[in-house]
Amino acid sequence: GAVVSQHPSWVICKSGTSVKIECRSLDFQATTMFWYRQFPKQSLMLMATSNEGSKATYEQGVEKDKFLINHASLTLSTLTVTSAHPEDSSFYICSAREAGAVQETQYFGPGTRLLVL
Amino acid sequence: DAKTTQPPSMDCAEGRAANLPCNHSTISGNEYVYWYRQIHSQGPQYIIHGLKNNETNEMASLIITEDRKSSTLILPHATLRDTAVYYCIVRVPPGNQFYFGTGTSLTVIP
Numbered sequence: 063g064a065v066v067s068q069h070p071s072w073v074i075c076k077s078g079t080s081v082k083i084e085c086r087s088l089d090f091q092a093t094t095m096f097w098y099r100q101f102p103k104q105s106l107m108l109m110a111t112s113n114e115g116s117k118a119t120y121e122q123g124v125e126k127d128k129f130l131i132n133h134a135s136l137t138l139s140t141l142t143v144t145s146a147h148p149e150d151s152s153f154y155i156c157s158a159r160e161a162g163a164v165q166e167t168q169y170f171g172p173g174t175r176l177l178v179l
Numbered sequence: 180d181a182k183t184t185q186p187p188s189m190d191c192a193e194g195r196a197a198n199l200p201c202n203h204s205t206i207s208g209n210e211y212v213y214w215y216r217q218i219h220s221q222g223p224q225y226i227i228h229g230l231k232n233n234e235t236n237e238m239a240s241l242i243i244t245e246d247r248k249s250s251t252l253i254l255p256h257a258t259l260r261d262t263a264v265y266y267c268i269v270r271v272p273p274g275n276q277f278y279f280g281t282g283t284s285l286t287v288i289p
Contacts, residue, residue: 066222096276105266106223106279119274155222157277166211166275170222 068171083141085156091136092158100153146178182269188284197254201267204248216263257287
């Protein structure tokens with residue numbers, strides 16, 4: 063149980079285009095999902111907290127107009143990188159926390175590798 | 180910001196126990212300690228978590244000191260597939276976010 067998927071697993075796009083990444087909890091409902099970014103040889107950096115049915119909360123320094131997050135259902139959150147530039151190339155990882163769970167374990171997706179040319 | 184500190188790297192011989200330490204001296208009374216690992220180019224994998232009692236599951240054991248200011252993750256019989264970066268995390272209220280530190284890069288040596 064507790065499986066989180068991401069789609070696509072990798073994407074290459076041209077500079078200036080927008081890219082949407084999906085995060086799904088496959089066997090549980092998630093009221094809260096999280097988006098992280100990881101650059102090579104660095105740790106995961108939390109970008110935002112996504113709550114179902116409400117606006118996402120962004121970490122300091124993360125542009126909310128550039129990284130659009132939608133969490134329209136209990137099993138799906140999307141991250142859209144708008145007007146992507148080469149510096150946005152990174153490994154994007156989502157995680158999900160089960161609704162109603164007493165303990166706050168997060169389950170992570172496999173990640174999406176984005177390369178902006 | 181991460182509330183934990185870990186050694187940057189460790190080696191362990193295959194078949195031996197791997198003991199990975201973590202300091203979390205500012206942990207609050209109701210905060211859990213979580214351990215995850217990340218194998219190259221994959222998402223983090225949940226290993227174990229605990230509050231104040233020692234915990235064991237099919238993957239590992241977690242030993243938490245009585246004052247809760249540090250903990251040790253134990254992989255009882257390390258295999259080559261256990262080579263990964265191991266992260267010790269204390270969630271941050273009120274949103275209970277996870278802030279990852281630099282982790283420990285464990286290399287299991289044949």
